[in-house]
Amino acid sequence: MNISSAALPAHDPAVDAPKPHHAIYDYDSGPPVNRGKFAIWLFLATEVMFFTGLIGTYIVLRMGAATWPDPADRLAVDITALNTFFLIVSSATMVKAVERAMLGDNPGLIKWLALTVLIGATFVGIQAYEYAVLIKDGNLPDVDIFWSTFYAMTGFHGIHVAVGVIWNLCILIAAIFRKIPQEKYMKVELAGLYWHFVDLVWVLLFTIVYLM
Amino acid sequence: MRYFFTLMLLLVPILGVWTFVEADRWQLWFPQNVSSFGGEIDGLFNLILYMVGFTFIVTELALAWFVFKFSANRPGKAVFTHGSHKLEMIWTAIPAVALLFIAFSQMETWAKVKFESNFPKGGKYTKERPIAELWASQFDWRVCYPGDDGAIGTADDLERSYEFVVPVNTDIVFHLRSRDVIHSFFVPEFRLKQDALPGHTIPVWFRAEKEGIYDLVCAELCGWGHYKMSGRMTVVSQAEFDKRMADIKAEWFSNGKEQGQ
Amino acid sequence: MSQATTHAANSPHLEPGEGEAGTVRAHHDHHELGFLRKWIFSVDHKVIGMQFLFSGLVFLALGGLMAMAIRYQLAWPWRPMPGLAWMFPATGGAISPEFYTMLFTMHGTIMIFFVMIPLLTGAFGNFLIPLMIGAPDMAFPKLNMFGYWAMVPAFFFILLGFFVEGGHAAGGWTSYPPLSTIESAAPGSLTGQTCWLLGLTWVGVSSMMGAVNYVTTIVKMRAPGLTMMRLPLTIWGLLITSLLQLFALPVLTAAGILQLLDRTLNTGFFTPTNLQVNNITPDSFLYGADAVGAAAGGQPLLWQHLFWFYSHPAVYILVLPAMGFTSDILAVHARKPIFGYKPMVYSMSAIAGLGFIVWGHHMFTSGMNPALGMTFMVSTVMIALPSAIKVFNWLGTLWGGRIHLRTPMLFACAFVSMFIIGGLSGIWMAATPVDIYIHDTYIVVAHFHYVVFAGSLFAIFAAAYHWFPKMFGRVMNETVGKVHFVGSFIFTNMTFYMMHQVGVAGLMRRTADPYAYDVYQHLQPINEFITISAFCMFAWQIFFVVNFFHSMFWGKRVGRNPWNAASLEWDAPSPPGHGNFDRQLEVYRGAYEFSSPDVAEDFIPQTRKL
Numbered sequence A: 001m002n003i004s005s006a007a008l009p010a011h012d013p014a015v016d017a018p019k020p021h022h023a024i025y026d027y028d029s030g031p032p033v034n035r036g037k038f039a040i041w042l043f044l045a046t047e048v049m050f051f052t053g054l055i056g057t058y059i060v061l062r063m064g065a066a067t068w069p070d071p072a073d074r075l076a077v078d079i080t081a082l083n084t085f086f087l088i089v090s091s092a093t094m095v096k097a098v099e100r101a102m103l104g105d106n107p108g109l110i111k112w113l114a115l116t117v118l119i120g121a122t123f124v125g126i127q128a129y130e131y132a133v134l135i136k137d138g139n140l141p142d143v144d145i146f147w148s149t150f151y152a153m154t155g156f157h158g159i160h161v162a163v164g165v166i167w168n169l170c171i172l173i174a175a176i177f178r179k180i181p182q183e184k185y186m187k188v189e190l191a192g193l194y195w196h197f198v199d200l201v202w203v204l205l206f207t208i209v210y211l212m
Numbered sequence B: 001m002r003y004f005f006t007l008m009l010l011l012v013p014i015l016g017v018w019t020f021v022e023a024d025r026w027q028l029w030f031p032q033n034v035s036s037f038g039g040e041i042d043g044l045f046n047l048i049l050y051m052v053g054f055t056f057i058v059t060e061l062a063l064a065w066f067v068f069k070f071s072a073n074r075p076g077k078a079v080f081t082h083g084s085h086k087l088e089m090i091w092t093a094i095p096a097v098a099l100l101f102i103a104f105s106q107m108e109t110w111a112k113v114k115f116e117s118n119f120p121k122g123g124k125y126t127k128e129r130p131i132a133e134l135w136a137s138q139f140d141w142r143v144c145y146p147g148d149d150g151a152i153g154t155a156d157d158l159e160r161s162y163e164f165v166v167p168v169n170t171d172i173v174f175h176l177r178s179r180d181v182i183h184s185f186f187v188p189e190f191r192l193k194q195d196a197l198p199g200h201t202i203p204v205w206f207r208a209e210k211e212g213i214y215d216l217v218c219a220e221l222c223g224w225g226h227y228k229m230s231g232r233m234t235v236v237s238q239a240e241f242d243k244r245m246a247d248i249k250a251e252w253f254s255n256g257k258e259q260g261q
Numbered sequence C: 001m002s003q004a005t006t007h008a009a010n011s012p013h014l015e016p017g018e019g020e021a022g023t024v025r026a027h028h029d030h031h032e033l034g035f036l037r038k039w040i041f042s043v044d045h046k047v048i049g050m051q052f053l054f055s056g057l058v059f060l061a062l063g064g065l066m067a068m069a070i071r072y073q074l075a076w077p078w079r080p081m082p083g084l085a086w087m088f089p090a091t092g093g094a095i096s097p098e099f100y101t102m103l104f105t106m107h108g109t110i111m112i113f114f115v116m117i118p119l120l121t122g123a124f125g126n127f128l129i130p131l132m133i134g135a136p137d138m139a140f141p142k143l144n145m146f147g148y149w150a151m152v153p154a155f156f157f158i159l160l161g162f163f164v165e166g167g168h169a170a171g172g173w174t175s176y177p178p179l180s181t182i183e184s185a186a187p188g189s190l191t192g193q194t195c196w197l198l199g200l201t202w203v204g205v206s207s208m209m210g211a212v213n214y215v216t217t218i219v220k221m222r223a224p225g226l227t228m229m230r231l232p233l234t235i236w237g238l239l240i241t242s243l244l245q246l247f248a249l250p251v252l253t254a255a256g257i258l259q260l261l262d263r264t265l266n267t268g269f270f271t272p273t274n275l276q277v278n279n280i281t282p283d284s285f286l287y288g289a290d291a292v293g294a295a296a297g298g299q300p301l302l303w304q305h306l307f308w309f310y311s312h313p314a315v316y317i318l319v320l321p322a323m324g325f326t327s328d329i330l331a332v333h334a335r336k337p338i339f340g341y342k343p344m345v346y347s348m349s350a351i352a353g354l355g356f357i358v359w360g361h362h363m364f365t366s367g368m369n370p371a372l373g374m375t376f377m378v379s380t381v382m383i384a385l386p387s388a389i390k391v392f393n394w395l396g397t398l399w400g401g402r403i404h405l406r407t408p409m410l411f412a413c414a415f416v417s418m419f420i421i422g423g424l425s426g427i428w429m430a431a432t433p434v435d436i437y438i439h440d441t442y443i444v445v446a447h448f449h450y451v452v453f454a455g456s457l458f459a460i461f462a463a464a465y466h467w468f469p470k471m472f473g474r475v476m477n478e479t480v481g482k483v484h485f486v487g488s489f490i491f492t493n494m495t496f497y498m499m500h501q502v503g504v505a506g507l508m509r510r511t512a513d514p515y516a517y518d519v520y521q522h523l524q525p526i527n528e529f530i531t532i533s534a535f536c537m538f539a540w541q542i543f544f545v546v547n548f549f550h551s552m553f554w555g556k557r558v559g560r561n562p563w564n565a566a567s568l569e570w571d572a573p574s575p576p577g578h579g580n581f582d583r584q585l586e587v588y589r590g591a592y593e594f595s596s597p598d599v600a601e602d603f604i605p606q607t608r609k610l
């Protein structure tokens, strides 16, 4: 005989049955940040790696190419520079919106958030226009590796901006219906973190795709 | 039961070592080696085999022994310990040294086989003047020898499919290329493998030290017919090689280029 | 440090985990949920864990069947499979070469992305994380639900691929372009590959949602007193795994989407110029057919780099949770504290960190710069070090124990035994000159089956037997469990061990008929031996299936803590109800206080105050 055959303790309803009407115990541990904020930082880390993959691809392909066209010859750098400026401004308006939300200033929140949504939408619009012109001229993604990478990088970023605009729009609508009281300012802040991230990525992409 | 489970755990190192010892007899071991560096590769394999074999036996025996000994029905509690700093240091440091030793012992051979700076120089065939271009495509091998001018890509090139003929005891350099997807040049008897990358020309060298006919295997999945993408590596004496080249040339120019297709 | 303030929250609609952090909430909504809310659209981590568990087991059976077909072909190439003529009318039941390439591609894909990852992180991760840290649920229960529901499109696409023209993807689970990007390069590259990419993208979305949730939960929702260094190693394994997912997976997602663009929009990321690819099927074999019309300048090696940048960490995703389960099970059933808890945590972290700089060891012969290969060799060899440390600490844990040889313990010991083999064979392949010869041979196949199948899957079995009482309030039958173990252990080794030797003999993986080459002809008998062992091993799993489902309903009922384990999950009722715990927890020590001389019993639960 060995220990393996030791009998398991049997079920005893007196101690083993769940206690009726117990409460739910929700603890808080770790660094003193909000759970949602913690999670959004993790999410942004995945986004950083996603764009690292794309930018890495771009760099490898560009380094490996025999020749690489001067972006200025192929792209409308000045319009996009203006667009970049818009996006940076929208980051500033987003900061304002978060600030208002923290203070519980609903009209202020609505004002600044609406402005952010508007500028964001303008950015997407200008990018769509840029695409339309390029495509009309026959510059499709399958023409050469320059265009392949151009569309992939700016396209993925564009999708991210569009998602940000929709996200902000949802919050704006909620704010209009007075669903964002002061204690729920975190909803605005989370969207704001994402928005700043998207903005930052664009500055990087603009520099390497358009300027370098 | 306790004896039975211990026996099962014991069988792992016992049968495990036994199969390795007997493998040669069952022809489950390296095919013969005919290349100049193949012996070194086998040696490095064996060096690691002895080191990991030792670790394998010791750890598996310890596992079986502990399971046997400490599953016995004894009075009292288990030993109460949370670990030992000294032991941790020992079993970190010793494997670390052993592993670094393994890593450094590999470098010379690796550099010899793959570094372009170590490719044969001054011989008949060099990186710049290869013996041939070897083209892989779904699902065959084609060899393109330079003609009399010694340069590939000129009108007097000689093409031949399936068979790659090289002279024995000569440093051979050839260019490996692919027409479509990735393939891999593998001759088990040479201990040599190199992928063929579309869009790239990869120089490869070897020196065969024994005449014979060897299988040229495609070692990278290249489609449904990957399994039958075989070729033949023929190693012959220099005199025979010259004769073969003359034959190939005569055949090539008498039948027109389509013959090679 | 954890703090629980007590004030009743006002909203009764909150799910456990959705509430304000640090609250104790009255819990009066004992209303019965309908079938749909309870089992299909559940936000309860335990039910979501079950969903992952059952779908994982279904795919395990599917992937296993494919493996059997692969083995059949390798033992008796082109011989019709008895009774399957109706499935393959064109060949009278035999496997065609196209079908064979599809089989091993989908076997690998399904086993890794639809079985092992979902079982380890989705099923056990979901079930165990809140329970082992004392939380009422995940931090984001709805996100958790979406995490499973993102698997549904993944299931859809991966199954759809079997029915499209040309069959499913056939470029290997690694999907190297241009084989996978050019439609005419392989039958599976026609449409199947697109399904494959879409399926994997959705798996990625699911894993990403899961990982964010797991990390947040583990960091933010631990019971008071449960510091990071008191966490069970299972939780450490799952935490590090989730971090690997977060940082590695997006790169694969990006690469997968780029490959999708190469296939659909003819971009040229991975496809070089001027290829001549000419065959779709054996029948339409034409020489010198159309050149492929992709954008110029792509690099096939770039895909390999991106793919392995994820997929090497992914192999540790496949093993770190298993290492955690093993550690916990060894300690509980040996009645011993984990030997070297901190070295265990550090070595898992080291494996994860080093795991990001070793991916090139899959590309030694790919044409990558050989100097780079040398640096990858050094980092790869060093990753064996933390693995070795873990093995030694497991042995240390067993030493001096009072070992109860129950089924979960047997599987956990087998994990250690098998992981030793897999880890050691890794060193051969890390050695660059040796890898020139053994890359893409059966040694590689033996290696990863020892770590993933004999290792991680055995750990999953161990975990299933060990935590079954927590899941269903009953234990699995011990005798049948032992029978299952013995057969699995023997047949698994019979199947995979000799693959080392055929690998040394040079046998290539992924060849439908190796005997077409003279060098491999003498290997047919040994392949037949392997195949028969594999059939036995597959058939033997019936003991597990029957035991599992039978015990679910008719197994012996046991109490909350049948194994006298010390970690928190055993404090909850079995099965745990809504909100998991029925009392407030306070943690005073680590999870491994077994056989302490301070108390009469041989264990001190984490919650017991001395």
Ligand code: HEM
Pocket (backbone or CB within 6 Å): C174, C315, C316, C318, C319, C361, C362, C380, C381, C383, C384, C387, C422, C423, C424, C426, C427, C429, C430, C431, C435, C438, C439, C440, C444, C447, C448, C451, C452, C456
């Ligand atoms: C002890 C540490 C390990 C080392 C040094 C190591 C080394 C390697 C190397 C060098 C290769 C490439 C072989 C080749 O293709 O030529 C490889 C392949 C592989 N390893 Fe490991 N490995 C280790 C542990 C693991 C673990 C723990 C797992 C999974 C749980 C794993 C899973 C795999 C898989 C799946 C492949 C094959 C991928 C493929 O080509 O399809 N390895 N390993």
Ligand SMILES: [Cu+2]
Pocket (backbone or CB within 6 Å): B183, B184, B218, B219, B220, B221, B222, B223, B225, B226, B227, B229
């Ligand atoms: Cu091939």
Ligand SMILES: [Cu+2]
Pocket (backbone or CB within 6 Å): C311, C312, C315, C358, C359, C361, C362
């Ligand atoms: Cu790897």
